[in-house]
Amino acid sequence: MNDIAFILIVFFLVCASVEPEDGRSQTIPSSEKNEEQSNAQSIEVGITPSTVTINGTPYQKEQFQEKISQLLIQKETESERIVVVKSQADVSYKDWIAMTEIVEKSGGIVTLLLEEEQTIIVE
């Protein structure tokens, strides 16, 4: 009985340890670097649940892929290839991953633009 229990435990342990780990590595430039590079004119991508914009102009997903590739192919230096991604608060992770994958495959370096929280005290 003990042997059976032991083998069962080993089996469950092996099953539990097979966790998925495949994925995509992403380098997010540090904020100090971003400040230095903010002088360079970078592309701004806006993501909402229904649309995606490049520098304010909305595109369909297929058009977006084409347009971002066109824009990034002209960029030579690393700082020029920085793409500032600004997402609406309700954008899902799966949409965000899909869009940033397109940007990175086109040669862009994704950096995030987060809205800062400010507390204003009204007297």
Add this chain to the structure above:
Amino acid sequence: MILRRKKLEATVPSMAMGDIAFLLLIFIVLLARARDDSHLVWQPATGSELVKPANKNASVVIDKMNITYLNGRPIQNENLSGQLSALLGNLPPGSRTVLFKVHKDVVAEHFEPAIESISEAGGELHHVLEPSTTTETP
């Protein structure tokens, strides 16, 4: 009359050994489960051209209830950067991989601050995804 002294035999109860080993194993399994994140409920988003991480130093999970976990333990976003910095220490670049496991429907409001914290701590982000099943038509 000669009384013979009884010989005392000291034997190890071998039957109990199995039970002890069994209980020890259960204890170790429970301990291991408390430290990893296999008990958390999340569904990965899809991606293509996926690669295995070179190494893994920490894992950050955001489950379907929008709760953030560092190595299986719940953590507030404000503390994530500090705790990750402590975990990663002075590891050289290339060995600071942080597995980022986010449920596919979690919204930017929750996962973007976590990405920022990982970046602040000097972690190298590795999004854990599942391969997309759709094939591109030429």
